[in-house]
Amino acid sequence: xxxxxxxxxxxxxxxxxxxxxxxxxxxxxxxxxxxxxxxxxxxxxxxxxxxxxxxxxxxxxxxxxxxxxxxxxxxxxxxxxxxxxxxxxxxxxxxxxxxxxxxxxxxxxxxxxxxxxxxxxxxxxxxxxxxxxxxxxxxxxxxxxxxxxxxxxxxxxxxxxxxxxxxxxxxxxxxxxxxxxxxxxxxxxxxxxxxxxxxxxxxxxxxxxxxxxxxxxxxxxxxxxxxxxxxxxxxxxxxxxxxxxxxxxxxxxxxxxxxxxxxxxxxxxxxxxxxxxxxxxxxxxxxxxxxxxxxxxxxxxxxxxxxxxxxxxxxxxxxxxxxxxxxxxxxxxxxxxxxxxxxxxxxxxxxxxxxxxxxxxxxxxxxxxxxx
Amino acid sequence: xxxxxxxxxxxxxxxxxxxxxxxxxxxxxxxxxxxxxxxxxxxxxxxxxxxxxxxxxxxxxxxxxxxxxxxxxxxxxxxxxxxxxxxxxxxxxxxxxxxxxxxxxxxxxxxxxxxxxxxxxxxxxxxxxxxxxxxxxxxxxxxxxxxxxxxxxxxxxxxxxxxxxxxxxxxxxxxxxxxxxxxxxxxxxxxxxxxxxxxxxxxxxxxxxxxxxxxxxxxxxxxxxxxxxxxxxxxxxxxxxxxxxxxxxxxxxxxxxxxxxxxxxxxxxxxxxxxxxxxxxxxxxxxxxxxxxxxxxxxxxxxxxxxxxxxxxxxxxxxxxxxxxxxxx
Numbered sequence: 001x002x003x004x005x006x007x008x009x010x011x012x013x014x015x016x017x018x019x020x021x022x023x024x025x026x027x028x029x030x031x032x033x034x035x036x037x038x039x040x041x042x043x044x045x046x047x048x049x050x051x052x053x054x055x056x057x058x059x060x061x062x063x064x065x066x067x068x069x070x071x072x073x074x075x076x077x078x079x080x081x082x083x084x085x086x087x088x089x090x091x092x093x094x095x096x097x098x099x100x101x102x103x104x105x106x107x108x109x110x111x112x113x114x115x116x117x118x119x120x121x122x123x124x125x126x127x128x129x130x131x132x133x134x135x136x137x138x139x140x141x142x143x144x145x146x147x148x149x150x151x152x153x154x155x156x157x158x159x160x161x162x163x164x165x166x167x168x169x170x171x172x173x174x175x176x177x178x179x180x181x182x183x184x185x186x187x188x189x190x191x192x193x194x195x196x197x198x199x200x201x202x203x204x205x206x207x208x209x210x211x212x213x214x215x216x217x218x219x220x221x222x223x224x225x226x227x228x229x230x231x232x233x234x235x236x237x238x239x240x241x242x243x244x245x246x247x248x249x250x251x252x253x254x255x256x257x258x259x260x261x262x263x264x265x266x267x268x269x270x271x272x273x274x275x276x277x278x279x280x281x282x283x284x285x286x287x288x289x290x291x292x293x294x295x296x297x298x299x300x301x302x303x304x305x306x307x308x309x310x311x312x313x314x315x316x317x318x319x320x321x322x323x324x325x326x327x328x329x330x331x332x333x334x335x336x337x338x339x340x341x342x343x344x345x346x347x348x349x350x351x352x353x354x355x356x357x358x359x360x361x362x363x364x365x366x367x368x369x370x371x372x
Numbered sequence: 373x374x375x376x377x378x379x380x381x382x383x384x385x386x387x388x389x390x391x392x393x394x395x396x397x398x399x400x401x402x403x404x405x406x407x408x409x410x411x412x413x414x415x416x417x418x419x420x421x422x423x424x425x426x427x428x429x430x431x432x433x434x435x436x437x438x439x440x441x442x443x444x445x446x447x448x449x450x451x452x453x454x455x456x457x458x459x460x461x462x463x464x465x466x467x468x469x470x471x472x473x474x475x476x477x478x479x480x481x482x483x484x485x486x487x488x489x490x491x492x493x494x495x496x497x498x499x500x501x502x503x504x505x506x507x508x509x510x511x512x513x514x515x516x517x518x519x520x521x522x523x524x525x526x527x528x529x530x531x532x533x534x535x536x537x538x539x540x541x542x543x544x545x546x547x548x549x550x551x552x553x554x555x556x557x558x559x560x561x562x563x564x565x566x567x568x569x570x571x572x573x574x575x576x577x578x579x580x581x582x583x584x585x586x587x588x589x590x591x592x593x594x595x596x597x598x599x600x601x602x603x604x605x606x607x608x609x610x611x612x613x614x615x616x617x618x619x620x621x622x623x624x625x626x627x628x629x630x631x632x633x634x635x636x637x638x639x640x641x642x643x644x645x646x647x648x649x650x651x652x653x654x655x656x657x658x659x660x661x662x663x664x665x666x667x668x669x670x671x672x673x674x675x676x677x678x679x680x681x682x683x684x685x686x687x688x689x690x691x692x693x694x695x696x697x698x699x700x701x
Contacts, residue, residue: 245461246424248580264423265580271421315580315621318421322482323491327422327475328463330494330655 020083023075027205037212044212051083052211053108053116055147056090059140060133060167060176061122065158066092068197072204073284085207088116091135102136109150117207118151120144120179120190123160123167127175141182148183153210154190156180157203162192162224163304170309180223191216192223196301196308199280202228222304224274232319233270233298236278238288239263244324252295263292267313269300271321403639403664404503406589410522411562412500412642413576414592416599417654418485418626419583419610420493422473426575426584427462430471430497430560433574438565440470440526440558467549470560471497471575476653485626485648492647494654495584497575498545498560499634499641500524505665506537506546506559509673514557515546522589522642523564528556540669542638542660562643572614579613581623587615589642596632596644604628639664 025038130141159165167176249257300306479489634644
């Protein structure tokens, strides 16, 4: 997709208009929107006099969510931050530092009040006044509470920001809290993009959707976009037919494991984790590039109460396991055919007809024989 | 117990004469009681996730030497050895399927263990009756209960292929090998070849959720009673694989249908079932009562030797008469 040098009309950031439209069309398709939506997304992302500003706040996190975004190839991070959005503040990607960066953040927030997208990466410690995570000498808790009311939308990227993740694992010494809990009651909508890390395209698609339609995509009861977290991993898993056929890897490296059988018995949390990993895959390197595809059971990183909380190799508790159609019915349905009496009457009628026909045929043959 | 055809006929004729005397059925067939060391399976449909691991491993371990499905080429009758790697899931118990997971569905079929708009899995295999009908009708003793474990076992070298067992079993379990030139009857024998080596049923060993639980019948009955007494929604540490395995998995207790199938049905069975829906929905014939089936069998089978004796006598008379006529000529 990249590097089509022959394309004319290069835009800044080294992406041609043609490739840019492709990116937007792909994003539209991820979200279940018609492909014709692509140009609209592109228009929305470029038409504005100013690219939409994004403030990226980091709490207790490992920078993995930023890293996953850096590894997106369509769009690449440079086209993202140079063409699609204006990343005004990100502790990882800032070119400036210290006082300079903080000043620019405050300036951008004031200038773009009610227009910028606030991305929260990492959980926010609340214990002891949030002193366990400070940026520029101030607790992140305070920065978030101050920034969020001025944002157009808040996106919590990663499991830590969505529901606590690793820092919130018991005993949770810092009181790590997800963004939506801190902002609860303020009426500020928070979109959760859980995952460790989440798929960058789930994040990018949400951003593009918001830019185009000026509203958030359809969310489920845990405030996750339905286009990405609408189905269980188990439902789209390439190993699902093995589950339905009772073929399981019993231990790592056994014959079943080598043949790609279901990993449920090795502790796969796919049956209780909502995500689109099996269909979207990671890293744009082709089939099998996701945890289960590589032979390791899903550990439910994106599901609250599963990843980082339950043991990795303990069996999952399947959420809904509506049996596939090929199961034998406990009580086979009997067809309601004709009644015995009706069948008998029909049989008699047919029989009489056959006898009559045979008799007349016999007469004809008989007469024919007499003649010869 | 080896018996040849000649001896068998002798015994039949002799017992026929003996039974022609006034003998009450009850005296002739004392009810069998549960051996104290009897083993069985407790299947809990509320734990079952329909993964069919039990079915696949049943086939695998019963196709191995000593198993009920043993084949000369040692192939597993599920994993068809073809380049296309196709397979077809069994639809019923058959001469190649000793154990099957079936499903009850109604309406939208999305709620587990619910009668309306719900579904429930059910495992079908030999229930190993305390007093089995198949053994009572078998004229040659091919079906018999193993001493100690109480497993209803089948001896292919005795079988004459009359298929009385197939007709007698109220649960429709024994299946005839119609496609075999020297056919046998096939049914679950609770992995007796594995039990003999200190193991236990493959279905239970490979069940990931504890839905199939192996153990002594007395322990399983206690376990079933314990589960039924649990309030729905509470958490219970369900034992896995076999009683005393040391492995367990906590799970929220489902809303049980308050009955242990197999506790009393057909005089009691060594394999029992728990479920969230009534058992007639799961394919169990509601006409099966607590009556011991051998009692029913006996009323009829007791007349067979008399009939044979009567035919023998009548035939002798006819033969005598006709032979004399022939001499006259």
